[in-house]
Amino acid sequence: MEYNKLPKEYLPELTSPNGAKWVLSVADDGTLSAVLVPGTMPEAVIITFTIDGTSYQAEEGMSFGKWAESDYNTGGFYVDSENTAFCNSEGKTIQNSYNYYTVVPSSLIADGGAYETVENAGDN
16 A cells, blocks of 8 residues: 555554554655654653662662663663573572562562562572
């Protein structure tokens, strides 16, 4: 389909699940793109959680891996080189204090969640 031949009124406005509005735009070469309507991106919902009793903030829906790369990470946490573990500055892994599941980079941060560092196997 040649999008550049469509009349502008046929290019719909789209709404993301988070409420942001997007308008489809067509370049002269027929390339279709979506442009964010200014002022429609909702502000991030900030949540709080703890690691070893220290309080941290994150955006709702953020994973530990994304958090480690963000400005919210004020504790020196990082994702290991194999992208399999979320660690503190001493290389200790993090687990959920409630059910003791080990946190991996793709784990979502729970609002009000309590996490703790643990000794890694072989660190003794």
